[in-house]
Amino acid sequence: MGLLAREIEACGVTTVALANVKESAALVKAPRMLYLHWPFGHALGEPNNRDQQRTVLHDVFSMARAAPRPGLIVELPYQWKRQVYQPIDDWTGESQVFASALDRAAHAP
Amino acid sequence: MNDRDRLTPINRRREYALRWVNDTVVGERFARWLGKVLVNLQLRLVKLRFEGNIPWTPLKRPLAEATVAIVSTAGIHLCSDTPFNLKTDASFRIIRRTDSNTDFCITHEHYDRRDAIRDPNLVFPLERLLELEKEGVIGRVADVHYGFGFTDDPRDLLAPGRKVGSLLAQAGVDLVVLVPA
Numbered sequence: 001m002g003l004l005a006r007e008i009e010a011c012g013v014t015t016v017a018l019a020n021v022k023e024s025a026a027l028v029k030a031p032r033m034l035y036l037h038w039p040f041g042h043a044l045g046e047p048n049n050r051d052q053q054r055t056v057l058h059d060v061f062s063m064a065r066a067a068p069r070p071g072l073i074v075e076l077p078y079q080w081k082r083q084v085y086q087p088i089d090d091w092t093g094e095s096q097v098f099a100s101a102l103d104r105a106a107h108a109p
Numbered sequence: 110m111n112d113r114d115r116l117t118p119i120n121r122r123r124e125y126a127l128r129w130v131n132d133t134v135v136g137e138r139f140a141r142w143l144g145k146v147l148v149n150l151q152l153r154l155v156k157l158r159f160e161g162n163i164p165w166t167p168l169k170r171p172l173a174e175a176t177v178a179i180v181s182t183a184g185i186h187l188c189s190d191t192p193f194n195l196k197t198d199a200s201f202r203i204i205r206r207t208d209s210n211t212d213f214c215i216t217h218e219h220y221d222r223r224d225a226i227r228d229p230n231l232v233f234p235l236e237r238l239l240e241l242e243k244e245g246v247i248g249r250v251a252d253v254h255y256g257f258g259f260t261d262d263p264r265d266l267l268a269p270g271r272k273v274g275s276l277l278a279q280a281g282v283d284l285v286v287l288v289p290a
Contacts, residue, residue, distance in 0.1 A: 001182055001289045002159075003263050007270030008180065008285050009164035011278045017287035021141065024148035029159045030287075031166075039131055040140065041183065041220040043288045044237070047228035053237050057286070061172050061247075064284050070163035091172075091246040 002028030016060045018043045025073050032063050033073040038080055051085040052078075055095075062094040066102060074098070074105045110188065110211070112226045117184075117192050117216035131221035157263055168284060170248075175283035178251035179204075180273065183225060183232035183290040184217025185256040192216040193258025199265035201273060202256045210236065219259050220290045232288050251282050259290070 002025060005017040009031045016032045019025035020040060025033050036043065036056070045052035059076060067074075077097065078085075088095070094102070130136040152158075168175065184193055186202035193200070193216040204213075210229045215222045225232045238250045255273050260266050277285060 001287055003266050004180060004182070004257070004270040004273070005285075005287050006159070006164050007267060008274035008277060008287075009166050011271065011274030012166050013274060013277050013282055013285055014166050014168045015285045015287060018289060020289055021144045021148065023145045024152075027149065027152055027159065029163050031163055039137060039221075040144075041131070041222060041225045041290055042231050043183075044231050044234050047224045047231060050237070053230055053234060054241075057234060057237055057241065060286050061284075064168050065172065070165040091241075091244075 002030035002033065005030040005033075014064050016063045018056070018060070019073070022073070022075070029071050031070045032067045034059055034063055035073050035075045036078060038078075045085075046081065049085065051087050054088055055085045058088050058091060058095060059098045061091070062098045063102075066094055068106055072102075072105050074101045076101055112223075115188060115214045115226050116222050117195065117214065119195060119218040123218055127219075127221040128223075131223075151261070152263065170283060172247055172284075173245060174248040176249045176251050176281055177238055177247050177284045177286065178277055178280075178282045179233055179235060179238070179254040179286050179288060180257070181233045181255070181288040182257040182259075183220070183288065184215050184222075184258045185213055185225075185229065185233045186216065187212050188214040195259070197261040197265070198258040199260045199269050200258075201269055204233070204235070204254045204256055206235065206239070206250050206252055206254070208235075217259055217290055232290065234286070234288070251277070251280060253280060
């Protein structure tokens with residue numbers, strides 16, 4: 001996944017890769033990665049949970065706009081089924097959750 | 110075609126194991142551990158190292174004007190297309206923006222595909238992107254998207270990855286969302 005992201009980005013296209021195995025994501029060093037601790041085969045969430053899926057896409061767009069440097073892995077703290085995903089009002093800015101996750105990733109040692 | 114017919118059959122014992130991984134906490138932990146170990150081992154074995162510069166292309170235009178495409182490695186392809194080789198396959202399949210969920214089949218033996226075939230947006234969020242195009246959040250959903258299967262040697266993905274990258278660039282795509290299995 002990360003490897004494909006690198007090849008595509010090298011062709012001049014912005015990429016954001018979703019990841020569900022953190023350690024492997026760290027090895028490949030893709031340009032922009034979002035890590036979600038969710039089950040395999042569920043990168044966007046649960047079947048027919050539109051708000052959950054849109055939340056992930058909103059964060060993908062935020063990452064595309066706001067990632068300050070290559071190689072960052074932003075760990076999104078969503079609790080899979082144990083939380084309610086709200087509809088998104090403002091698509092032009094980052095969500096609070098994403099902004100803090102990005103901040104944590106950018107300041108990680 | 111019902112959902113079950115749109116999944117390429119895999120070995121029955123493997124299917125049970127994948128369901129155990131999907132449906133139980135212990136199974137999921139085990140699979141995560143195994144996935145981590147195998148990927149590390151694999152990258153080490155083929156001596157593929159990712160050092161030096163990471164490619165970097167900043168987003169060229171505001172999202173509301175950008176063309177967005179999907180690249181998925183969850184084994185998704187059109188049922189009318191040739192299925193992937195389950196063991197390993199670095200080739201890719203084209204999916205158009207006009208294709209719908211009922212046209213999709215999944216050929217992959219490394220995850221529980223039952224939810225993904227019920228709602229392909231989990232691994233191929235085309236419907237969600239089309240909605241966002243309609244709402245004016247993104248400029249355009251690209252005409253062509255790409256599906257990959259499972260590949261056991263990451264080196265095999267370098268050439269097709271570059272090929273897909275150049276096709277996306279030629280098509281004027283600004284942003285690619287990469288979705289794993």
